[in-house]
Amino acid sequence: MKSDSYTSYFRKDIDEMEGYAPGEQLNIPELIKLNTNENPFPPCPGVFQALANVDPERLRLYPNPTSDPVRDEIAKMFGLTRDNVIACNGSDDTLSITVRCFSSATLPIACLRPSYTLYPTLAALHGAPVKYIDLADDFGMPDDVLDQLKGTNLFLIARPNAPTGNSFPRELMENICANYRGMVLIDEAYADFAADNCADFVNRFPNVIVSRTFSKSRSLAGLRFGFALAHPRTIAGMMKMKDSYNVSYLTQTLAIAALRDTEYFTDCVDKIRMAREMLLAGLLDLGFEVVPSETNFLFAAPPDGDGERCFRELRARNILVRYFPYPRTKRYVRISIGTSNQVVKLWAVLAELYGDNRK
Amino acid sequence: MKSDSYTSYFRKDIDEMEGYAPGEQLNIPELIKLNTNENPFPPCPGVFQALANVDPERLRLYPNPTSDPVRDEIAKMFGLTRDNVIACNGSDDTLSITVRCFSSATLPIACLRPSYTLYPTLAALHGAPVKYIDLADDFGMPDDVLDQLKGTNLFLIARPNAPTGNSFPRELMENICANYRGMVLIDEAYADFAADNCADFVNRFPNVIVSRTFSKSRSLAGLRFGFALAHPRTIAGMMKMKDSYNVSYLTQTLAIAALRDTEYFTDCVDKIRMAREMLLAGLLDLGFEVVPSETNFLFAAPPDGDGERCFRELRARNILVRYFPYPRTKRYVRISIGTSNQVVKLWAVLAELYGDNRK
Numbered sequence: 001m002k003s004d005s006y007t008s009y010f011r012k013d014i015d016e017m018e019g020y021a022p023g024e025q026l027n028i029p030e031l032i033k034l035n036t037n038e039n040p041f042p043p044c045p046g047v048f049q050a051l052a053n054v055d056p057e058r059l060r061l062y063p064n065p066t067s068d069p070v071r072d073e074i075a076k077m078f079g080l081t082r083d084n085v086i087a088c089n090g091s092d093d094t095l096s097i098t099v100r101c102f103s104s105a106t107l108p109i110a111c112l113r114p115s116y117t118l119y120p121t122l123a124a125l126h127g128a129p130v131k132y133i134d135l136a137d138d139f140g141m142p143d144d145v146l147d148q149l150k151g152t153n154l155f156l157i158a159r160p161n162a163p164t165g166n167s168f169p170r171e172l173m174e175n176i177c178a179n180y181r182g183m184v185l186i187d188e189a190y191a192d193f194a195a196d197n198c199a200d201f202v203n204r205f206p207n208v209i210v211s212r213t214f215s216k217s218r219s220l221a222g223l224r225f226g227f228a229l230a231h232p233r234t235i236a237g238m239m240k241m242k243d244s245y246n247v248s249y250l251t252q253t254l255a256i257a258a259l260r261d262t263e264y265f266t267d268c269v270d271k272i273r274m275a276r277e278m279l280l281a282g283l284l285d286l287g288f289e290v291v292p293s294e295t296n297f298l299f300a301a302p303p304d305g306d307g308e309r310c311f312r313e314l315r316a317r318n319i320l321v322r323y324f325p326y327p328r329t330k331r332y333v334r335i336s337i338g339t340s341n342q343v344v345k346l347w348a349v350l351a352e353l354y355g356d357n358r359k
Numbered sequence: 360m361k362s363d364s365y366t367s368y369f370r371k372d373i374d375e376m377e378g379y380a381p382g383e384q385l386n387i388p389e390l391i392k393l394n395t396n397e398n399p400f401p402p403c404p405g406v407f408q409a410l411a412n413v414d415p416e417r418l419r420l421y422p423n424p425t426s427d428p429v430r431d432e433i434a435k436m437f438g439l440t441r442d443n444v445i446a447c448n449g450s451d452d453t454l455s456i457t458v459r460c461f462s463s464a465t466l467p468i469a470c471l472r473p474s475y476t477l478y479p480t481l482a483a484l485h486g487a488p489v490k491y492i493d494l495a496d497d498f499g500m501p502d503d504v505l506d507q508l509k510g511t512n513l514f515l516i517a518r519p520n521a522p523t524g525n526s527f528p529r530e531l532m533e534n535i536c537a538n539y540r541g542m543v544l545i546d547e548a549y550a551d552f553a554a555d556n557c558a559d560f561v562n563r564f565p566n567v568i569v570s571r572t573f574s575k576s577r578s579l580a581g582l583r584f585g586f587a588l589a590h591p592r593t594i595a596g597m598m599k600m601k602d603s604y605n606v607s608y609l610t611q612t613l614a615i616a617a618l619r620d621t622e623y624f625t626d627c628v629d630k631i632r633m634a635r636e637m638l639l640a641g642l643l644d645l646g647f648e649v650v651p652s653e654t655n656f657l658f659a660a661p662p663d664g665d666g667e668r669c670f671r672e673l674r675a676r677n678i679l680v681r682y683f684p685y686p687r688t689k690r691y692v693r694i695s696i697g698t699s700n701q702v703v704k705l706w707a708v709l710a711e712l713y714g715d716n717r718k
Contacts, residue, residue, distance in 0.1 A: 019599030092602040222608030240378035249581030
């Protein structure tokens, strides 16, 4: 019996690091859950139909290893070919594959700060150094970004950015992609809520990967589906890295159904944008400072500049938002856009808490 | 427009390597598909029921990030605790996580040869050196395995082995786990078809990971579900490495249903074992040399010792088996055990091809 002693054979850096902590997934029925940017609306009717039509006998067989039927559907949608598309087990999978393909102990990764904290965690898990590029005071891109990128091999950039919600000008993105000597992954998890996107870069810049997910705009966070668009040679290399059967048969089947149901999708996105503008007006009225958002969330600093207190007070009232305890983010909370009803309830609570600041 | 030129920013070793080639997934209705060790029987009735009961609205939310309800079910089944279990997106995910946790450019991986060719591919993808340990003539473990393991940090061992189908004595496994100074992953993908397994090692050896999959004995290759059992500290470290939401809501839900349906499962496994013994007798009768199998497949050398010809002749007759063109395996084909009907059809074709050798 040796179980009392434990000798670690883990890589030393893994033993020493903290893991990534995703937003809480609590199971409290009355909770208004606005912490992980899920979509408040159900998936599209086509997904309901496709699920009802699944033949469970088919599950005994392996799925299509490269998700070709889904890739064809995505290619059609973007005017690309199957060779421009990789299908993944959520965009977590896309990001992990990318980091493992394009970084190493001698090929550093560049990340913006503040941005999605999963990026530096993935770098650490893979043993790759991280070069942080601090955003300007308004969370815009610093002017010397190309200088700062020098010596790195992979730039992970969320556009629109998370948790701040703002976007970066397309011309700036074009300039970076044209002049950076490395791979740029543009994480467009929130692009469906934005004014524009960079999907067309795929045909213009061989060093660009555009990543998308079904977890936000498609109301399918539970399904685990993401995809990336890139040059065929980039896709071919990433295909080597992915698990052989990384996307389940059920996920492939329902992803196709979701892609074909465009009307419902557009309608949901419109409703979320409207609720976002409604909440924005309410927050400004209460004296919040709010970053201009092109996403399904608002990054907002309460009048007292105490993000943590705001998080705690809301939590005590069964409203869950996200708080990031870092120097640049601690004045803010990140609020996912829920239904109009949820937005109204949230606003009522905030008015109670911060009503004295009302203009 | 730069798309005609492509500068690779991939890690050099990724650019230079071949990817892993999984068995063909053809979509030909009349094909008898015996090449990827899928289960010929449908998933259990509980899975049908659970699928019919899924609430598609739930898909808008992220799944339980650590698959706790499934882990609890698995822990109960093995008399372990939740902390002893990690849930994965198929055992491909388990293997990839393990390789990334316990190997590096300076922490080599040991693999048996012949064994599952995904192991050295994963090592190459992660930039870890591989130490091959050649099996004896009868595909048994060499006597000096512990000596050969020296200097390696992770031993990936399929028990029963694939593609050979034989197992290794438990006492030998105990001796390896007790004396190896590194992590042992025992890949029990086929253990449900075997006479014994090593699941109990988890409470006895802190340096052991036991990996299981639902793709073979549970008839759920399309679902993508695998899990591993290990010491709580091992599981905690592997949890850092896995994607935050690596198992979809649908997969978690159906995996629980599959675990609860034990009677159907036992019945399927019994039927496959019987079909295996039936095919074994038929192959021996035709003069095939067959490795003693504890799996749902037979590794069999035709009388003329030409595995490739056997593969081709069967393929021409709409029967798909697997052929591995390596020195130690080229005399053989690997035949997944199908239904009794499929086994009878296969045998009839083989009798036609090799009947002259009949004893």
